[in-house]
Amino acid sequence: xxxxxxxxxxxxxxxxxxxxxxxxxxxxxxxxxxxxxxxxxxxxxxxxxxxxxxxxxxxxxxxxxxxxxxxxxxxxxxxxxxxxxxxxxxxxxxxxxxxxxxxxxxxxxxxxxxxxxxxxxxxxxxxxxxxxxxxxxxxxxxxxxxxxxxxxxxxxxxxxxxxxxxxxxxxxxxxxxxxxxxxxxxxxxxxxxxxxxxxx
Amino acid sequence: xxxxxxxxxxxxxxxxxxxxxxxxxxxxxxxxxxxxxxxxxxxxxxxxxxxxxxxxxxxxxxxxxxxxxxxxxxxxxxxxxxxxxxxxxxxxxxxxxxxxxxxxxxxxxxxxxxxxxxxxxxxxxxxxxxxxxxxxxxxxxxxxxxxxxxxxxxxxxxxxxxxxxxxxxxxxxxxxxxxxxxxxxxxxxxxxxxxxxxxxxxxxxxxxxxxxxxxxxxxxxxxxxx
Numbered sequence: 568x569x570x571x572x573x574x575x576x577x578x579x580x581x582x583x584x585x586x587x588x589x590x591x592x593x594x595x596x597x598x599x600x601x602x603x604x605x606x607x608x609x610x611x612x613x614x615x616x617x618x619x620x621x622x623x624x625x626x627x628x629x630x631x632x633x634x635x636x637x638x639x640x641x642x643x644x645x646x647x648x649x650x651x652x653x654x655x656x657x658x659x660x661x662x663x664x665x666x667x668x669x670x671x672x673x674x675x676x677x678x679x680x681x682x683x684x685x686x687x688x689x690x691x692x693x694x695x696x697x698x699x700x701x702x703x704x705x706x707x708x709x710x711x712x713x714x715x716x717x718x719x720x721x722x723x724x725x726x727x728x729x730x731x732x733x734x735x736x737x738x739x740x741x742x743x744x745x746x747x748x749x750x751x752x753x754x755x756x757x758x759x760x761x762x763x764x765x766x767x
Numbered sequence: 768x769x770x771x772x773x774x775x776x777x778x779x780x781x782x783x784x785x786x787x788x789x790x791x792x793x794x795x796x797x798x799x800x801x802x803x804x805x806x807x808x809x810x811x812x813x814x815x816x817x818x819x820x821x822x823x824x825x826x827x828x829x830x831x832x833x834x835x836x837x838x839x840x841x842x843x844x845x846x847x848x849x850x851x852x853x854x855x856x857x858x859x860x861x862x863x864x865x866x867x868x869x870x871x872x873x874x875x876x877x878x879x880x881x882x883x884x885x886x887x888x889x890x891x892x893x894x895x896x897x898x899x900x901x902x903x904x905x906x907x908x909x910x911x912x913x914x915x916x917x918x919x920x921x922x923x924x925x926x927x928x929x930x931x932x933x934x935x936x937x938x939x940x941x942x943x944x945x946x947x948x949x950x951x952x953x954x955x956x957x958x959x960x961x962x963x964x965x966x967x968x969x970x971x972x973x974x975x976x977x978x979x980x981x982x983x984x985x986x987x988x989x990x991x992x993x
Contacts, residue, residue, distance in 0.1 A: 588814070588821020591836050598844060620821070620836050627843045656838045656927035689930045691913065692840050725914050 587618045595624065614645060622649035623657040630660075639664075658685055659693060666706035675706050686720070694721040695729050702742065711743045718742070722754070730754050774871045775970055781869030786861075789868065793861035801857045802829055805892070809853070809899055816900070817907075820928075829854045833903060837911075840925040847926050849906050856898040856951060863891050863955035870963050882962050890958040894950060901946025908939045916940055 590613055597606035610628065613621035626645035629638045643664055649657030658681060665678030679700070685693035698717030701710045718736075721729030732742075734754035740746035803826045810824040813833065821836035830852050837847040867883050874882070906919065912930040913921045917940055931939065960967050 588818070588836050589823070591821060592823060592834060592846070595836075595844065595846060620838070623838065624844060627838075631844070655929055656840075656843055659840075659927060660843065689932070691930070692925055 587613060587616070587621070591618070591621050591624070594621070598628075614648075617648075617652075619649040619652040619654040619657070622646075622652075623654045623660075626657065627660065630664075655685070655690060659690070659696075662693070663696070666700065669706060679707055686717070689724070691721055691724050691726045694724065695726050698729060698732070715742045715744070727758065730758055734758070774966070777871040778869055778966075778970070781871060782865065785868035786865035789861045789865035790858075792864070793858065797860060798829070798854050798857050801860065801895075802826065802831070802853055805853065805857075805896065805899075806831060808892075809896055812896060812900060813903070820907075831899075838927045840927055842924075843927065847910055847924075849903065849910060851899060851903050851906065853895070853899050856895045856902075856946075859895055859898070859951050859955045860887055860891050862952065863887065863959055866955065866959040867962070870959070870966050872963075872966055886958055886962050890961075891955060894954040894958070898946040898950050898954075901942040901950075905939050905943030905946075908936055912936055917943065 590609060594606045594609035594613065597603075597609065607625075607628065610621050610625045614625045622645045626642045626649065629642035629645065643661065646657045646661040646664065650661050662678045662681035662685065665674040665681065668674040668678075679697070682693045682697050682700075686697060694717055698714050698721055699705065700707050701717060702714035703709070715736075718729045718732055722733050731754075734751045736742040736744050737747045737751035737754065806824045806826050809831065810822065813822040813824070817835075823834045825832040825834055827850075830850055833849045833851060835847050835849065839845050839847060863886055864883060867879065867886065905917070908931050909916055909919045909921050911926055911928045913925055914930075914936070915921060916936070930936075
C-alpha cells in the first residue's frame with residue numbers, strides 16, 4: 568500500500584518536471600542572445616526526439632533569412648512532422664507554405680483546405696488569412712463573396728482586423744457591399760467596445 | 768437586552784489587535800519571502816497541468832512571470848510570457864494568522880503555534896496556489912482566445928493555439944472570480960473554523976442556549992399577563 572503510494576507520488580512529481588520544454592526555452596533564449604549556432608544544434612537535438620514545439624521552431628528557423636529551395640524543403644519537412652502531432656503553429660505555417668506555391672494547384676488547394684480546417688477549429692488567424700487570400704487572390708482565385716463570408720466569420724469571432732475591414736468595406740462600398748454608413752458605424756462601435764492592449 | 772457571551776467579546780477585541788499585527792507581519796516580512804518561495808511549487812503545478820505549454824516561473828520582485836513555449840503568430844520564434852501578481856493572494860495567510868491569534872481559549876502557546884504552522888502549510892499554502900492557478904488560467908485563456916473579459920485585455924499579438932470553446936472560456940472566468948474574490952477571504956475563515964471547531968461550537972451554542980431560556984421566559988411572562 569505505502570509502496571504504491573510512493574510510486575504514485577514519484578510519478579506525479581516527475582510528471583511536473585519535463586526536461587524538453589526547459590531545453591526549448593533555453594534554445595530560444597540562446598537564439599535571442601545571438602548564439603544561433605548553439606540554439607540550432609539544441610533545436611535539432613530536441614526535434615529529433617519528436618518534440619513537436621521544437622520541430623515547429625526548427626521549421627520556422629529554416630524559413631528565416633534568405634530562403635532557398637533546400638531550406639524550404641527542410642522547413643516543410645519539420646513543419647509536416649510537427650503538424651502531424653497537431654501543433655497549431657505548424658499546421659498554420661505549413662498551410663501558408665502550400666498556399667505560396669502558386670504554380671502547384673494541388674499544393675494551393677491543400678493549403679486552402681488546411682486553413683479551412685484550422686478555421687473550423689476556431690483558429691481566428693486562419694479565418695482572417697482565408698478572407699485576405701480570397702480578397703487579394705493570394706494563392707487562390709480572387710473571390711469577393713468568399714472573402715466577405717470569411718471576414719464575417721472572423722468578425723463574429725471577435726477578430727479585430729476583420730471588423731476593421733468590414734467597417735471600411737461598408738464605408739466605401741467594397742467586397743461587393745452597398746455603401747452603408749450605419750453598418751460601418753455599427754462595426755466601428757464594436758471596435759470601441761472591445762479595447763485591446765497595445766503595450767506588447 | 769441579550770448579553771453577548773464573554774468569549775465573543777474577547778474574540779472581537781483580539782481581532783482588533785491581532786489582525787493589524789498579522790497584516791503588518793505579512794506585508795513587511797512574510798510576503799517578500801512567500802512570493803519567491805512559492806514560485807517553484809507554482810511552476811511544478813503549471814508543468815503538471817499544462818505540459819504542452821512548457822511553463823516556467825521567473826520571479827520579478829513581487830510578481831511572477833510565467834514564461835511559456837506558446838509561439839507567437841507574429842514572431843514564431845518568440846514565446847508568450849504572462850505576468851501574474853501573487854502578492855494579493857498571500858494576504859490569505861495574514862487573515863488566517865489574525866483569526867487564529869484572536870481566538871480566545873485555553874490552548875497552550877505551543878499548540879497554538881502548531882495550529883498556525885499546520886494551518887498555514889497544509890491549508891492556506893495550497894489554497895493560495897489554487898487562487899494563483901485560477902487567476903493564471905484566466906490570463907492564459909484571454910491570451911489564447913484573444914478576447915477581452917473581466918477588465919483583462921489581451922496583448923496585441925496572437926498566440927498559435929486553438930481557442931477555448933465559449934462555455935469553457937466563461938467557466939474559466941467564473942474560476943478566476945472565485946480565485947480572486949471569494950477564496951482569498953472565505954478560504955482562511957473556513958480553515959480557521961475547521962481548526963477551531965470547539966470555539967465555533969461554544970460560540971454558537973452558548974449564544975443560543977443563553978438566548979433560548981431568556982426568550983422563553985419572556986414569552987411566559989407575556990402570556991401570564993395576557
